[in-house]
Amino acid sequence: MKEFWTSLASLMGVFAFCQSILHAVFPAELRFATAKLFNRLFNCFSSYCYFDITEIDGVNTNELYNAVQVYLSSSASVAGSRLSLTRALNSSAFTFGLSNNDRLVDTFRGATATWEHVVTQRQAQTFSWRPLPDEKRGFTLRIKKKDKPLILPAYLDHIMDTANDIRRRNQDRLLYTNSRGGAMDSRGHPWESVPFKHPSTFDTLAMDPFKKEEIMADLRDFAEGNTFYQKTGRAWKRGYLLYGPPGTGKSSMIAAMANYLGYDIYDLELTEVHTNSELRKLLMKTTSKSIIVIEDIDCSINLANRSSKKPPSEPPSDFRAGAGPDDSTANSITLSGLLNFTDGLWSCCGSERIFVFTTNRIEKLDPALLRSGRMDMHIFMSYCSFPALKILMKNYLGFDDGELDGEEEDGSLKQLEEVIDEADITPADVSEVLIKNRRREKREAMKELLEVLKSRVEKKKAGRRSAAARKKTLNEELEEEEEEQEKRALESPKDGGEAMDTCNGKGGEKGEEN
Numbered sequence: 001m002k003e004f005w006t007s008l009a010s011l012m013g014v015f016a017f018c019q020s021i022l023h024a025v026f027p028a029e030l031r032f033a034t035a036k037l038f039n040r041l042f043n044c045f046s047s048y049c050y051f052d053i054t055e056i057d058g059v060n061t062n063e064l065y066n067a068v069q070v071y072l073s074s075s076a077s078v079a080g081s082r083l084s085l086t087r088a089l090n091s092s093a094f095t096f097g098l099s100n101n102d103r104l105v106d107t108f109r110g111a112t113a114t115w116e117h118v119v120t121q122r123q124a125q126t127f128s129w130r131p132l133p134d135e136k137r138g139f140t141l142r143i144k145k146k147d148k149p150l151i152l153p154a155y156l157d158h159i160m161d162t163a164n165d166i167r168r169r170n171q172d173r174l175l176y177t178n179s180r181g182g183a184m185d186s187r188g189h190p191w192e193s194v195p196f197k198h199p200s201t202f203d204t205l206a207m208d209p210f211k212k213e214e215i216m217a218d219l220r221d222f223a224e225g226n227t228f229y230q231k232t233g234r235a236w237k238r239g240y241l242l243y244g245p246p247g248t249g250k251s252s253m254i255a256a257m258a259n260y261l262g263y264d265i266y267d268l269e270l271t272e273v274h275t276n277s278e279l280r281k282l283l284m285k286t287t288s289k290s291i292i293v294i295e296d297i298d299c300s301i302n303l304a305n306r307s308s309k310k311p312p313s314e315p316p317s318d319f320r321a322g323a324g325p326d327d328s329t330a331n332s333i334t335l336s337g338l339l340n341f342t343d344g345l346w347s348c349c350g351s352e353r354i355f356v357f358t359t360n361r362i363e364k365l366d367p368a369l370l371r372s373g374r375m376d377m378h379i380f381m382s383y384c385s386f387p388a389l390k391i392l393m394k395n396y397l398g399f400d401d402g403e404l405d406g407e408e409e410d411g412s413l414k415q416l417e418e419v420i421d422e423a424d425i426t427p428a429d430v431s432e433v434l435i436k437n438r439r440r441e442k443r444e445a446m447k448e449l450l451e452v453l454k455s456r457v458e459k460k461k462a463g464r465r466s467a468a469a470r471k472k473t474l475n476e477e478l479e480e481e482e483e484e485q486e487k488r489a490l491e492s493p494k495d496g497g498e499a500m501d502t503c504n505g506k507g508g509e510k511g512e513e514n
């Protein structure tokens with residue numbers, strides 16, 4: 001045994017000596033070229049081919065890398081022996097992953113695919129317009145050369161589809177924000193994400209059931225409309241404008257849409273974006289199957305800037321894609337930038353995307369923003385109607401359908417129906433009353449709500465009365481003043497006439513004539 005170790009040590013010594021000779025005799029370029037040549041020869045004679053799927057592809061994040069990670073996480077949990085295990089903050093699911101430089105074997109249509117997770121340290125920070133991460137990550141796929149035409153690109157499609165399914169099944173929607181403005185992190189993401197856990201659904205959303213059904217059907221049509229959009233040559237996107245007073249459920253509707261379709265939400269804070277090109281970059285970094293939201297659009301951007309710059313006869317230059325005068329200043333985001341964002345060629349850089357804008361004051365928006373194709377559906381979120389009220393009572397007080405549709409002894413439901421429209425109360429305000437009274441007996445809570453509604457109606461009536469009274473007093477005062485003026489004019493007709501003439505500029509002429 002001792003002899004074995006001695007000979008091994010001397011062998012290694014010889015090897016090290018040869019290596020140092022090689023280094024001394026051959027320059028680095030030659031060594032590199034030789035290694036490349038060997039590599040080529042090896043590839044020629046090898047029966048395998050290799051695909052590198054890097055995390056960052058040039059400047060963009062490689063969507064396939066993320067998909068492979070999710071895809072392998074499902075099989076890794078079963079087959080892997082050494083796995084990385086992660087759980088994102090507030091996430092409900094654990095994610096298994098291949099540890100650094102570990103391998104996993106997968107099969108597809110009878111062919112074997114070997115995946116390796118390759119993580120290497122970045123040597124030195126090469127010149128880049130943004131800092132790159134310290135590690136280079138990627139997957140290497142190894143398949144037999146003969147299997148290549150058999151499984152590619154179907155295998156990759158299968159990976160993308162499975163990854164999307166897994167994401168949807170995990171029910172982990174993501175809510176992205178651009179709190180850093182348009183600046184990117186080291187992995188090239190301008191968006192920060194948190195798991196999206198909003199419990200609002202179309203079941204809990206209080207609004208007219210017919211309108212709700214119409215919106216749901218529209219969303220379904222959209223999500224299943226891949227072939228339709230392809231056939232008609234339209235970009236696969238749709239715009240919804242939600243408008244109405246504060247507290248009528250616009251944000252809740254967006255959450256319900258995301259939960260219904262299983263889409264992620266990109267909550268775009270427009271005030272954090274400084275230029276149109278930043279806006280475009282943000283758009284490029286959104287993924288398919290997502291809802292891009294701009295809340296309170298009227299407050300986010302000066303929407304009047306477009307038409308006010310040019311005389312009406314001249315077409316406003318902001319109409320031209322990305323070539324408005326404000327674009328050239330490059331320091332502000334303009335309406336044209338926003339229109340391009342939703343409707344320009346860049347808006348089609350992904351597919352299956354929904355744009356949702358919300359506003360409290362639709363009349364302040366530029367008509368160009370509202371036209372079909374940009375905002376295909378305008379949804380008015382109104383004050384609480386009776387059908388909406390019934391949904392809220394089910395949500396908060398635990399009523400079921402039968403209880404609210406059948407006969408009732410005390411008639412409070414009927415009374416609620418009579419006053420609700422006149423009360424002009426938002427679902428948010430109704431919710432508040434119901435939350436406060438949710439521990440009481442259902443009928444008691446209803447009565448309390450009825451009292452609140454009645455007192456609002458009374459207040460409104462009183463307000464109307466006092467406004468009418470104020471108007472009356474104002475009219476009376478005006479009339480009195482007019483009478484007073486007439487009286488004064490009658491008392492001194494000559495003075496008044498001269499004064500009038502002077503005002504009209506005729507007094508001087510008269511004087512000259514005389």
Ligand SMILES: Nc1ncnc2c1ncn2[C@@H]1O[C@H](COP(=O)(O)OP(=O)(O)OP(=O)(O)O)[C@@H](O)[C@H]1O
Binds near residue numbers: 249426427
């Ligand atoms: N239509 C609705 N259905 C169910 N709940 C609602 C509805 N409208 C409001 N609410 C309740 O009121 C709260 C505020 O609603 P939400 O934020 O959706 O209103 P909004 O219209 O977006 O208001 P704002 O214009 O101020 O942003 C929600 O948390 C929700 O509980």
Ligand SMILES: [Mg+2]
Binds near residue numbers: 250358
């Ligand atoms: Mg809102």
